[in-house]
Amino acid sequence: MSELTSSDRSWLLRQARESISRHLRGQGPHEEKPSGEKLTQKSGVFVTLHLDGKLRGCIGMPLPERPLYIGVRENAVAAAFQDPRFPPVGVEELPRLHIEISVMTIPREIDKPEDVLVGRDGIIISRGFQRGLLLPQVPVEQGWDRDRFLSYGCLKAGLPADAWRQGVRIEVFQALVFSEERPEKD
Numbered sequence: 001m002s003e004l005t006s007s008d009r010s011w012l013l014r015q016a017r018e019s020i021s022r023h024l025r026g027q028g029p030h031e032e033k034p035s036g037e038k039l040t041q042k043s044g045v046f047v048t049l050h051l052d053g054k055l056r057g058c059i060g061m062p063l064p065e066r067p068l069y070i071g072v073r074e075n076a077v078a079a080a081f082q083d084p085r086f087p088p089v090g091v092e093e094l095p096r097l098h099i100e101i102s103v104m105t106i107p108r109e110i111d112k113p114e115d116v117l118v119g120r121d122g123i124i125i126s127r128g129f130q131r132g133l134l135l136p137q138v139p140v141e142q143g144w145d146r147d148r149f150l151s152y153g154c155l156k157a158g159l160p161a162d163a164w165r166q167g168v169r170i171e172v173f174q175a176l177v178f179s180e181e182r183p184e185k186d
Contacts, residue, residue, distance in 0.1 A: 060075045
């Protein structure tokens with residue numbers, strides 16, 4: 001995960017932007033292959049889009065189901081056009097989109113909520129078929145402590161906010177997070 005070079009990161013960010021742009025133009029996925037072996041290894045990955053500093057879409061896969069570069073391409077398109085919380089990205093928004101990629105470690109179950117470390121861990125909270133995932137950067141960006149982080153994870157899973165105190169499955173993961181330079185504000 002931390003083995004991605006600056007060049008690898010830049011290439012993945014370009015792939016995400018190009019995938020969104022091609023989709024907007026009605027073109028199929030591009031076929032450029034990565035030069036580095038690290039980019040072809042299977043990895044969990046999320047792509048997060050911001051527009052004018054606000055969340056505009058976030059979709060990903062927590063488990064290593066696809067090669068990293070393919071996961072970035074697919075999740076960039078999904079974040080732009082299939083996140084049910086937002087309308088599809090319009091062509092006029094593309095220049096102002098800020099793209100962030102989170103390359104994830106494999107989630108592992110923890111024994112107690114106190115094992116969650118804000119600023120290091122992302123969380124997956126589940127009970128039965130209900131499941132909520134929050135990336136490690138979310139509580140830092142929102143100024144949440146561990147209790148609030150766990151509560152929002154429960155809410156995202158469709159559970160009561162305090163369900164983490166009453167027996168849910170909690171998994172943690174870490175992520176290598178990188179993004180494009182933020183666009184200049186006018």
